[in-house]
Amino acid sequence: MALIMSGQAKIEEIPKGSQNYYWVGLFFGIIVIAAGFIIIQILLSWQDLPTKRRNEGINQQIIVAIFAGTLMLSLPLLYMAYKAQLSPMVANNTTTQGVYVVNGSYHVTYYEKYFRNPVFQESSNVGVILYGVFGVVSATLVYLSMVFYKDLSAKRKIKKLKKEVQEFDKRLKEEGISFIGDPKDIVVKLYKNAVIWLEILGIPYRESWTHWEHAKRVRYKHDAYVELARLFEKAKYAPEKVTMEDAKRAYELYLIIKGEGHES
Numbered sequence: 658m659a660l661i662m663s664g665q666a667k668i669e670e671i672p673k674g675s676q677n678y679y680w681v682g683l684f685f686g687i688i689v690i691a692a693g694f695i696i697i698q699i700l701l702s703w704q705d706l707p708t709k710r711r712n713e714g715i716n717q718q719i720i721v722a723i724f725a726g727t728l729m730l731s732l733p734l735l736y737m738a739y740k741a742q743l744s745p746m747v748a749n750n751t752t753t754q755g756v757y758v759v760n761g762s763y764h765v766t767y768y769e770k771y772f773r774n775p776v777f778q779e780s781s782n783v784g785v786i787l788y789g790v791f792g793v794v795s796a797t798l799v800y801l802s803m804v805f806y807k808d809l810s811a812k813r814k815i816k817k818l819k820k821e822v823q824e825f826d827k828r829l830k831e832e833g834i835s836f837i838g839d840p841k842d843i844v845v846k847l848y849k850n851a852v853i854w855l856e857i858l859g860i861p862y863r864e865s866w867t868h869w870e871h872a873k874r875v876r877y878k879h880d881a882y883v884e885l886a887r888l889f890e891k892a893k894y895a896p897e898k899v900t901m902e903d904a905k906r907a908y909e910l911y912l913i914i915k916g917e918g919h920e921s
Contacts, residue, residue, distance in 0.1 A: 818853050825850060826915075834908050841896040843904035847911040848889035851882065854915055881913040 828836065837843045888907050892899045 815857055819857050822850050822853050822857070829908075834904055840899045840901050840904040841892045844888050844892040844899055844907045847904075847907045848885055848892075851885055851911050851914045855882070878914045881910045885910040885914070 834843050834847075837846050885907060888899075888903055888910075891903065
């Protein structure tokens with residue numbers, strides 16, 4: 658008591674610590690953004706369901722609204738966790754400099770206990786665990802959002818390609834192959850559309866591949882594709898030798914690859 662009255666003892670302030678709570682905010686922000694991104698992709702994927710009949714265009718206002726709504730819902734939760742009071746605690750600490758913390762019962766927040774107040778040294782392991790949980794959840798959601806995005810992009814690309822070749826095939830049935838151009842153009846166009854149909858059917862294609870590198874990976878209707886690839890090679894390197902008979906044969910092979918013709 659005399660020490661307090663003489664000013665030689667003082668109440669210790671709770672230090673601010675190393676501001677580790679910024680990491681919590683960072684992890685939380687990543688979680689919110691990744692989760693919102695997944696929700697957006699799920700909503701967009703519903704457009705591909707045939708029973709929904711949704712517009713093909715992406716409404717940018719809906720995307721902004723989902724992000725804003727997610728943030729508005731998340732910020733109050735973060736604030737509540739930041740300010741939530743734990744059960745009353747008693748602190749009694751003496752430093753080497755002779756500074757005393759007066760015994761007493763008081764309330765502290767979750768943030769003060771685990772991320773700011775060094776008086777509670779026993780909670781350091783809990784902080785590490787919490788950071789670990791935030792990190793794992795953040796990484797998982799980011800990975801899932803990337804997987805969702807890749808899958809959704811592939812599906813929408815296939816849908817777009819299928820629509821284009823179906824429109825071409827419709828005109829092909831109505832007008833015949835002559836609307837494409839001369840025999841060389843007919844062979845080239847039918848070959849390229851055959852490649853698109855194979856991609857739609859799940860057979861991969863890369864622009865860096867040559868037509869023969871692609872042929873090695875084609876097992877579906879392999880003979881028809883190889884013959885069409887030979888005609889394409891002829892049209893590409895010796896266009897003056899391509900005849901209308903070659904163009905008609907390319908059309909027959911194209912129908913076989915689509916599954917509408919019969920292999921001879």
